[in-house]
Amino acid sequence: MEKKEIAIYNILDALNKDSGNIKLKAVIYHWDDCTCIQATTLDGKSSCNNYLMNDDKYNLYFTDLFVDKEHRRKGVATLMWKFHIKLCGEFIRNSCLEAKEGTWVESWYEKLGYMVFDGYIIPPAKGNVLMVWP
Secondary structure: OOOOHHHHHHHHHHHHHHOOOEEEEEEEEEEOEEEEEEEHHHHOOOOEEEEEEOOOOOOEEEEEEEOOHHOOOOOHHHHHHHHHHHHHHHHEEEEEEEOOOOOOHHHHHHHOOOOOOOOOOOOOOOOOOOOOOE
């Protein structure tokens, strides 16, 4: 196991110890252009992805957050986000994500401290905003 993978699993173990009834697992995928760290609940019903792009040494992308109805309002999304922020610290990256403009999702991320960023090179998908966490 690579040093990077050991660090990822150590972060996950520490979060799971402090998370009460919610537990996450992680799967790491290596592709030519990136590494994806997928976090899911133990039952696999809720998940998110964290992308380390090989050509972007500054950002870690938080994507595809999905929380199953039975997991909502139980802290699952917050735990997944905390995992993401810990990964940012480990790999010395900024946190970036896209959110649908004008939705509760954008508001939730703003409450976490994200700000809309418009200095992007590649624009976000139509109707989305790119957000960064300082």
